[in-house]
Amino acid sequence: MSILEYNGAAIIAMAGKDCVAIASDNRLGISYQTVAMDFKKVFKMNDRLMVGLAGLATDVQTLDQLLRFRMNLYELREEREMTPEVFTNLMSNMLYEKRFGPYFCEPVIAGLDPKGKPFLGTMDLIGAQAMAKDFCVAGTCDGNMYGMCETLWKPDMEKEELFETLAQALLASVDRDALSGWGGVVHIITKEGITSRELKGRQD
Amino acid sequence: MASSGSGYDLSSATFSPDGRIFQVEYAAKAVENAGTALGLKCRDGVVMAVEKPLQNKMLVAKTTGRRIHTVDEHSGVAITGFVSDGRQIINRAREEASNYEETYGTKIPPKTLAQRLSTYVHYFTLHGALRPFGASTLVASYDPATKSHSLHMVEPSGISYEYYGAAAGRGRQPARTEMEKLAINPKHNEGEAELITCEEGVKQLAKIIYTLYDESKDKPFELEMSWLCEGSGWKHAGVPRDTIAAAVEWAKQQIEDESDDEDEEMEE
Numbered sequence: 001m002s003i004l005e006y007n008g009a010a011i012i013a014m015a016g017k018d019c020v021a022i023a024s025d026n027r028l029g030i031s032y033q034t035v036a037m038d039f040k041k042v043f044k045m046n047d048r049l050m051v052g053l054a055g056l057a058t059d060v061q062t063l064d065q066l067l068r069f070r071m072n073l074y075e076l077r078e079e080r081e082m083t084p085e086v087f088t089n090l091m092s093n094m095l096y097e098k099r100f101g102p103y104f105c106e107p108v109i110a111g112l113d114p115k116g117k118p119f120l121g122t123m124d125l126i127g128a129q130a131m132a133k134d135f136c137v138a139g140t141c142d143g144n145m146y147g148m149c150e151t152l153w154k155p156d157m158e159k160e161e162l163f164e165t166l167a168q169a170l171l172a173s174v175d176r177d178a179l180s181g182w183g184g185v186v187h188i189i190t191k192e193g194i195t196s197r198e199l200k201g202r203q204d
Numbered sequence: 205m206a207s208s209g210s211g212y213d214l215s216s217a218t219f220s221p222d223g224r225i226f227q228v229e230y231a232a233k234a235v236e237n238a239g240t241a242l243g244l245k246c247r248d249g250v251v252m253a254v255e256k257p258l259q260n261k262m263l264v265a266k267t268t269g270r271r272i273h274t275v276d277e278h279s280g281v282a283i284t285g286f287v288s289d290g291r292q293i294i295n296r297a298r299e300e301a302s303n304y305e306e307t308y309g310t311k312i313p314p315k316t317l318a319q320r321l322s323t324y325v326h327y328f329t330l331h332g333a334l335r336p337f338g339a340s341t342l343v344a345s346y347d348p349a350t351k352s353h354s355l356h357m358v359e360p361s362g363i364s365y366e367y368y369g370a371a372a373g374r375g376r377q378p379a380r381t382e383m384e385k386l387a388i389n390p391k392h393n394e395g396e397a398e399l400i401t402c403e404e405g406v407k408q409l410a411k412i413i414y415t416l417y418d419e420s421k422d423k424p425f426e427l428e429m430s431w432l433c434e435g436s437g438w439k440h441a442g443v444p445r446d447t448i449a450a451a452v453e454w455a456k457q458q459i460e461d462e463s464d465d466e467d468e469e470m471e472e
Contacts, residue, residue: 074308078316080349089309 003104004055004125006031008179009041010139011052012170013110014153015118015132016162022050022110023170023186023199025139028057029179037182037203044194045071049084049111050187051091054138055125056104063105066094084111084119088129095127102126106138116191141177148173159188163197171201216329216336227336228329231360234338235285239425240375240416241271242409243282243342245355245368245388247399249433250344251443252282252355253409255373255416257423265426272430272442276301278311278346280430280440284373285339285360293341293358296324314345318356318364326362336360340372344430346438353432375416382412402433406443411455427452 008029013022028039042052043064051067053060070090074082082090088109095103102125109121122136123129130136134153137145148169157165167186174181184199212218213226220226239255254271263269271290272282275297283290300320304312312320321341329336343356357372358364369383386408387393387400400408406429413427429443429451443451 077319078313083310083349086308086310090307093307 001031004106005140005179007055007057007060008140008177009054009060010137010141010145010170010174010177010180010184011041011054011108012135012137012145012149012166012173013052013108013120013122014135014149014157014162014166014169015120016157016159018112018116018118019159019162019188019190020110020112020118020120021159021162021166021186021188022052022108023166023184024052024054025170025174025180025182025184025201027180027182032178034182040185042185042187043067044187045087045111046081047193048189048191049082049087049109050189050194051087052108052110052138054106054108054140059103059105063094063103063107067091070094083114084109084121085113087111088121088123088131092123092127092129095123095125099126108136108138110136110189112189112191140179141173144173144176145169159190159195163188167197167199171199175202216334225329228361231329231336231338235340235360235372236374236376238284238286238373239271240371240373240379240413241282241284241340241342242379242383242412243344243355243357243367243370244383244386244405244409245353246402246405246433249346249402249405249431249435249438250353250355251402251405251409251429251431251433252280252342252344253406253413253427253429254282254284255375255413256426256428258425259423271428274440275317275343276305276311277439278348278432279314279317280344280432282342282344282428282430283339286337287339289337290339290341293321293325293337293339297321297341297343300324311348313347313349314343314354314356315366317345318343318358318366321358322362322364325358325360329360329362342370342372344432344440346432348438353438374422375413378416379412382415402431402435406431406447407451407454410448410451411458414452414455414459 010025024041028036111119113119120136121131135149152165152169183201187196212220216227239257241254243252273294274280301312328334337360341358346353355367357370368388371379432440
């Protein structure tokens with residue numbers, strides 16, 4: 001199997017009315033063998049920005065550390081918070097720097113821009129950006145996730161409905177994928193803050 | 205005249221017993237001998253002016269020896285002192301601005317640009333066999349994220365501050381006195397609305413330069429001006445030549461009127 005499928009992952013982010021939500025599954029595997037059912041793949045960068053990383057687990061963790069490092073330095077030097085657009089650009093740059101020896105990771109970025117409007121972005125492992133108004137997905141079952149999202153998403157959902165939609169899309173997608181699943185976690189970002197909920201799914 | 209340094213001034217790697225680095229101070233002297241550079245933070249933008257002494261009657265004026273350069277759409281830099289040293293700083297400023305935009309996808313904020321230049325200039329005051337820059341840099345910049353404009357000045361020591369009015373070069377002391385009289389500091393005026401606009405700033409800077417100019421002592425000069433204001437769409441641009449010409453006319457008239465007033469007062 002390809003290196004991006006070695007550990008398994010499923011990440012979806014969706015935009016609602018003045019809110020965004022991002023969810024991931026919990027599985028960490030070493031090829032076919034499941035090794036952990038509580039592996040974190042979505043990381044909080046600041047109160048209005050989260051990033052989900054799908055791909056090789058070691059790169060997921062390293063990128064989380066590197067991104068927090070760069071963000072902290074930026075905030076210290078510039079004395080202001082990083083906006084999602086700037087963060088996306090920074091990440092794209094970091095990934096392309098390693099063009100000929102890349103991080104095997106495909107990120108999904110979800111946040112609220114300074115005006116409070118939803119921001120969604122994703123990129124490939126070498127930093128090619130793609131922004132979306134509705135949803136962004138990454139992982140070993142991305143085909144399934146695209147299908148579920150396309151069917152279930154509608155514009156201007158409030159945060160409760162957004163949570164339901166996202167949860168259903170994720171759980172249905174990972175059920176047909178051997179490499180992702182074992183439950184999930186959903187984070188909803190509004191201007192009040194971030195709420196996180198655990199999802200109970202098929203534990204197989 | 206400052207002390208001769210007596211041995212502590214041979215390298216920028218040496219402190220003097222009274223805690224000074226003479227080489228850096230001498231670098232500042234190099235700037236003091238050069239044409240005056242002025243910067244003014246006005247209500248709706250920043251204006252900069254540099255007095256360019258025409259060294260040689262054979263010089264093709266109006267084109268060569270630019271002192272003010274655009275660093276990025278939203279930032280401009282004016283130099284005085286050793287012009288060739290200044291060029292290095294300008295090139296570095298352009299690199300910094302370009303790199304920042306590539307990495308973060310937004311225009312470099314004014315404070316960050318000034319800080320980067322500070323760090324760069326400072327490096328030359330303590331590394332190896334390098335000598336300090338003999339140039340002061342005025343940085344006019346606009347931050348699209350916060351919609352605010354600012355003026356910074358970076359000195360050869362690497363120090364940089366944000367200013368309402370900044371002056372470097374030959375006429376900086378009298379220039380500062382003149383600038384203090386202008387309505388540029390909100391603290392000394394009744395709030396923002398009373399501050400002068402860029403159009404007024406252009407005229408006032410022209411007046412300051414001409415007030416400082418002494419025909420008997422100084423070489424003939426050319427006046428280079430730029431602005432970064434609401435009127436220019438927050439892009440750094442050269443002030444149009446006819447605007448400068450009009451400002452110079454106004455300035456000369458004002459100076460004449462004032463000296464006439466003085467003469468009248470004296471007669472009384």
